[in-house]
Amino acid sequence: MADSQVKIKRNFPCKPKIWLTTEHLITLSTVAVIFISWYAATEWKLFSEVIIPPPGKVYKTFIDILSEGYKGAALSTHLFDSIERLLAAFVFVCLTAVPAGLLSGYNSKIRAVLEPLVGFYRPLPPLAYYTMLVIWMGIGNSSKIMLLYLAGFAPVYLACISGVMKIKRDYISGAYTLGANKYQVFVYVVLPACLPDLFTGLRTALGFSYTTLVAAEMVAAETGIGWMVLDASKFLLSDVIFVGIFIMGITGIMLDVLLKFMENKIIPWKGKE
Amino acid sequence: MADSQVKIKRNFPCKPKIWLTTEHLITLSTVAVIFISWYAATEWKLFSEVIIPPPGKVYKTFIDILSEGYKGAALSTHLFDSIERLLAAFVFVCLTAVPAGLLSGYNSKIRAVLEPLVGFYRPLPPLAYYTMLVIWMGIGNSSKIMLLYLAGFAPVYLACISGVMKIKRDYISGAYTLGANKYQVFVYVVLPACLPDLFTGLRTALGFSYTTLVAAEMVAAETGIGWMVLDASKFLLSDVIFVGIFIMGITGIMLDVLLKFMENKIIPWKGKE
Amino acid sequence: MISVRQQENLENIIRLSNVSLAYSADSANVLENIDLSLNKKEFVCVLGPSGCGKSTLLKIIAGFIFPSQGTAQFGTKAIAGPDWQRGVVFQQPPLYPWLNVAENIRFGLKMRHFSKKQSEDLITDYLEKVGLLAFRNHKPYELSGGMKQRVAIARTLINNPLVLLMDEPFGALDALTREQMQAMLRKIWLELNNTILFITHDVDEALSLGTRVLVMAKGPGRIIREYKTSFTYSAAQENTESIYHCDDFLHMRGEILHLIRSAV
Amino acid sequence: MISVRQQENLENIIRLSNVSLAYSADSANVLENIDLSLNKKEFVCVLGPSGCGKSTLLKIIAGFIFPSQGTAQFGTKAIAGPDWQRGVVFQQPPLYPWLNVAENIRFGLKMRHFSKKQSEDLITDYLEKVGLLAFRNHKPYELSGGMKQRVAIARTLINNPLVLLMDEPFGALDALTREQMQAMLRKIWLELNNTILFITHDVDEALSLGTRVLVMAKGPGRIIREYKTSFTYSAAQENTESIYHCDDFLHMRGEILHLIRSAV
Amino acid sequence: GCGNNQAAKNDTANETPESITIGLQAIPNDELVAKQWYEKELGVKVNFKQFDSGRDVNTAMTAGSIDIAILGSTPAAIGIAKGIPYEVFWIHDVEGDNEALAVKNSAGVNSIKDLKGKKIAVPSGSTTHYSLLNALKLEGINQGDVRILDMQPPEIFAAWQRGDIDAAYVWQPTLGKLLNDGKLLVTSRELAQKGIVTADVGIVRTEFAQKCPDIVKKYVQLQEKAFKLYSDKSDEAAQSVASELKIDQAESLKEMKELLWLSGKDQLTEQYLGTSSKKGDFVKTLKDTADFLVEQKAIDSVPEIAVFEKAVNPAFIEAATK
């Protein structure tokens, strides 16, 4: 009889995904606590409005900027211009830092040329050499993209080197004994074996480039989220600063989630070797 | 007879270290090429002196600053103050980001609290929130160290999480079957197993903090290498800027080498599992 | 003596009832309808074709994975995770590369707060048992395959767990070392009365060690036959080699080999 | 037929002269004074206690490490690195986790620019040979220990290298699968005439496969005895089981076991 | 510093704090001349903080990190409009020829009107930003007709060299460098004559001013002393500025002369701060500046004139010159 059948709860070592876990609830609570403290702090006027604008005002400013734009450009324009610069830089990073890093890890001669250069410029603050970049590349988008590019290059480059160094020796010797030449080992073994590190590098690089956004938009920008925040800070518009910071934080998280998603799609074997 | 003994060249799979390798020579040549191009470019006056000062002048300025200091403070004071800020931030990073990251990797509830916060602030440009920091913490060293600390926190935190995620499951199950409790697994397995990733994170963080140095010393500093570069740029003293950049690049490399050295001492098994 | 042990054995220490396991919701069952009890002080050997689910079975008892259906119990409690009373020797030994051989072996004792002095003697003892005294301070990556396996064995044995779960522990050992290890394990078992689940692909080994031999078949993994044996007691007393030539042994060996061959 | 092969064998394909090896300048020699030639079409099995340097010897011939003293030659040239003509089956198979079973097996063919069509049939053929047809699209981390080993074997065999270097390739296989694999390897060897160096810890296996059996001792690792054998030809024609009972076999087996035992 | 310690709230008007913090900018005026005397004559320990622009001064004031500081009238107007608790008590200088609109020779521009369609660089939110916008407005040029780029002086110079920009409204020393291949269109001195006054002013945290009026008074007296030194022995004054800015004496004198210096008495006139009972035109200047910034949508709102009246406090000059 159908109703005598007992449904048995089944366990699987690889659990199916649940959409709302305890962890999600904890995260939501954390965010809620922060918003409530923020609201309370401003409600009880613990700080002046210049220091911490109340959530309501920030929201209002957001709506205003959304409908009217900020200083002659729509919010979408600001956001789009920034993202465009970021992505342009990011694409160049992928096209150059990945091969440069993998080759440097693979061939000690190439590393001998590139690593010291990267090691030298890597700790340099963008603000220290930005003037030089403007001198060489002008005040247009190219110097801005260059700055973001330089910020992103080093993390990817170094992650690739360290990825190559960590490859199991047997993966490589195995390939040789199966008939691969140096080039094939590079393409069919080094590259896939480094993918996990590569993605970590790309995610670091994206965050890092984002971090340089305000510096990049400091000079002669008329649009961009970074510029908006900087401009607002000149006029002590802390509500606009907050709006800008929220937009950067949230778009930053979104880009990162996108990369994470791609990572999971491309490297299903991660952590299962 | 003694002279009939033939000396045989011996090979070892683990080669002894040679002090001057081909790679070193290539590195030296690279650096030489850069210096020569620099020299040539200024000698033929391809750029104005304000844009790229000749090596000779930069050297002279370096000697001058070395003997007389820059704006009332000795070069060593500038360097020392910057390094002090950096190291203070770095120590705080080690003390907080490492446990926070390892615990977040180990316990999904802790991660649910911390990861979104880090994910949110991580892409934020220091320049965007520095104003806030100064408003909250004043213009003293604390806001500067805080900025450097925040720059360093995220890379270490994320590296630790990813390190924990990559640990072979058998390392952990093995420890449980040998009698370890959760706490012991953390201390005796998770921590050592993550060391390679931890060091990668620390090196990224140090470079990243360094990168934030100028921003940190932008407001109301009177000493510091970052401040020196920024101050010089206001008066278009490009020779001083170059001196500052060289000092930052070289000390940056040195700190990194130091960390690498420690890494090799502490993790001799890296890449040999 | 044999009958005394048989009587003590009545108490179940591990009990799997109607266990099935699938690695994911959309894949077929790897194990199906497994009913298995390990009695106290039993030495159970598991034989079966490659991929039939022997390691999977062991992982369930160890508490690394949970049955998709059915229940797994240790004593009177459901198995909720790993525990040092169920010691495991893995098919691929996960030695800690940051510890040397002696430290790897000391790991369990340290976790269980043995004093350094207490441990030292035990470690030397076990290093000798597995023939690695000279490699005390070597790092795992400086060892050969068989040496790693022996470190892993010592690391688990030194803990003296109630239940020992061993997944082809002697798989990478040469004939001689293997015999020595078998003798050592037998001796420990006779002295300390652990309950042992021992996966092997060597029928001789199973017969010369076990008090019970399980034969598994695949597609899906299940237990198709059980043999009670007692050659291990003779082997403990006489020369091991001798049991290999006794008729009972050869007969059972032939039967099992036939069974495995025909089960496919 | 046997004598024909013996004659062809005269040509050396691998030659180690007076080889010693230490893993670092301040550690003792792992191998000392190894003189070893592999003739064309020979099937050489290596036996020896755990840690005596079998894998190390194989790594030298594979070209992964270089002798500290002495020379290693492949044909007339010094061995300068790995090469597909010296195919290797590792003790712990380094399958690529980003490729599925079929892709792992196809790896060598792809490197050597075989067309997809040519490869497909070969792959199916070899998957069948190692009994993993059903696991074609599985990822390596979804396989059992023995299944991984079989994928690694297929991956190397499909390349049909001149020299096959195998490090305990059947170590994780159950009796039946092992016999099947042995038969398969023997067949391939007879048909394709590869030269094989086969490390094993199973004396029966060595005797039933090899045309020559080397016995090594440790401290430092060296070759202490060589046996010429031809049981493999009988095994190829008759039932394999039968050779295990023939007197010659048992005699040689006893001698080798005795040798290994006394060498310590 | 004085009043920094909330716990030690004390009603006695004249506390002597342990130390005070003064915010400086690199402007060749009385502040830098007087700097040498502070430590000795104010009778407290003095910490100096160097700022790059008025924007950072506003931030530090909000944080309560400094007690007395100098900043431009534009950032001062922003700060007051935003309710940062400080008062203007002194005018260090009125911007003269040190801030000017320069145009590159190659741009082919001869008057402000020709700037249509050109790129003009200016540090946003500074005195020159205000001056530039007003200069354009006076000539009837719409903001939309030109491209105004926010840049800091070093980048202005770099972009100028490359020909990326056509004009820039900046201050010394960058201004001088630009003029090597450029010419002046208008200076802040000329604008001041048309009522577009920009200045560098002294501000004091309101709380500090109430608690330690004596120190503020003494501070004003030292500015007077500097003014006198500049009028009587300009070489000596120039020397002290030169050593502060690490430039030579002739250069510093030249730059000092580009500024309009005011004595305390000047400042008490109608034209500037006025008196406590009747505040002068500077209140309106600040309010105008703020209004203008709202008009330009740089800030969102401006308070009543009364707020600016309250924020301008000539009482310390009155006390000092008594």
Ligand SMILES: Nc1ncnc2c1ncn2[C@@H]1O[C@H](COP(=O)(O)OP(=O)(O)OP(=O)(O)O)[C@@H](O)[C@H]1O
């Ligand atoms: N993580 C996994 N995900 C999916 N399938 C798996 C996983 N681990 C094992 N399997 C499958 O489960 C089956 C049994 O594997 P198991 O490792 O238990 O075999 P075994 O009997 O131990 O074999 P061997 O003697 O070769 O070690 C195999 O078919 C294998 O493909």
Ligand SMILES: Nc1ncnc2c1ncn2[C@@H]1O[C@H](COP(=O)(O)OP(=O)(O)OP(=O)(O)O)[C@@H](O)[C@H]1O
């Ligand atoms: N990477 C290494 N560094 C240092 N010593 C090593 C290294 N690899 C092996 N050895 C040492 O060399 C000796 C021989 O090792 P090898 O792996 O060749 O043994 P084996 O004969 O293959 O043993 P098994 O049968 O256990 O696999 C051992 O004593 C081992 O400790």
Ligand SMILES: NCCS(=O)(=O)O
């Ligand atoms: N010359 C005044 C500069 S600022 O204070 O307006 O930034």
Ligand SMILES: [Mg+2]
């Ligand atoms: Mg298994």
Ligand SMILES: [Mg+2]
């Ligand atoms: Mg080996």
